[in-house]
Amino acid sequence: MYKVVASINDVGIVKVPLIVEDGAFQLDVDAVIAAATGDSAVKVIWLCSPGNPTGTILREADVRRVLDSGFSGVVVVDEAYVDFVRAERGESYARLVAEYPGLFVMQTMSKSFGLAGIRLGVGIGGREIVSYLNRAKAPYSVSSLTLDVAKDALSDEGIQKMRSVVTSLQAQRDEFLIPQLRLLPSVGAILGGNDGNFVLCRFVDGNGNASNEIAKRVYTEMAQNRGLVVRYRGSDYGCEGCLRVTVGTADENKLVIDTMRSVLSQAK
Known part of the structure; x- marks a missing residue:
């Protein structure tokens, strides 16, 4: 979907294939860093954890290496499926947002909550990134009906x-x-x-x-x-x-x- 949205908006993309290790899929960290820091036109690094269809949560050490690489843009981690990860396998990278101002984590209510119909996602980032996004987003982008359903889903019972x-x-x-x-x-x-x-x-x-x-x-x-x-x-x-x-x-x-x-x- 990132490629489709980029094409619609006439935005260029740089692909960095994952490394297949023992049937799993992980970042080629050196290649990601080289692609991102070697071209000033690259503004965003997109990482999926777990990925689709790879179903693999990314290693924290690899994600931290990307964040510590000196890349001056935004690193986005898509965690649509993170709730299905066993605790011993890893956890959300939202906890790193306070540590890395350039990190933005995305989650959704479409998967584990089973609420794809309300089309509601969640973005977790530092004050500066969120401020920029609030300026760019359309007014009234989330309906009151959607918010009511989301509030119920996020209650203790939900x-x-x-x-x-x-x-x-x-x-x-x-x-x-x-x-x-x-x-x-x-x-x-x-x-x-x-x-x-x-x-x-x-x-x-x-x-x-x-x-x-x-x-x-x-x-x-x-x-x-x-x-x-x-x-x-x-x-x-x-x-x-x-x-x-x-x-x-x-x-x-x-x-x-x-x-x-x-x-x-x-x-x-």
Whole structure:
């Protein structure tokens, strides 16, 4: 989406691919710093933690290196999926805002709160950055109806409900969906850090090579004939042969696994 929005607004972009390490995805810190500090036209560094479809929370040491690099612009960390990260894996970088004036952290109520319909995001930054954003934003950009829903969701009861849902999804992800996907024929690996509310799985051919053909066939059959939509991500960098499967309820996850198994069995 960043590329799309940049193109709409005639803004140039510089891409720095992630490093794939043991099936996860992390920053190429040296390349990010070189790209950002070597070109005075670069004003913003965008980092996603966890990323989509990588599902990997970024290492704090790497994020701090970027922040300490001398880059004079703004470093934005998109944390849309941060609530799904296990505590032992990491936490939000919002706690670093007071330490780094150039850091701006974005979160949303669309994922863990299940409130995509209200289209409300949250920006966390220092006084200076927030002041500039307030000057640039449209007047009355958030409706009173949206704010009423958000206030209810952020009440003690609402937070408790959100955390309960997140705990359930984490358990379904780690204890059912990932193990069951690994048992499916043609699934060669589970990629990413599995820190989001989805799982990235790679399909392979008989020689163990990543297969976009198999992934596309599973995706197409499920979407067109089985009424289930997973995301084909085989065209993304480092994601050859991959589908992204959203974590749902126990019944929904079982249905996805059973459907995938049926599709793969028929393909043989």
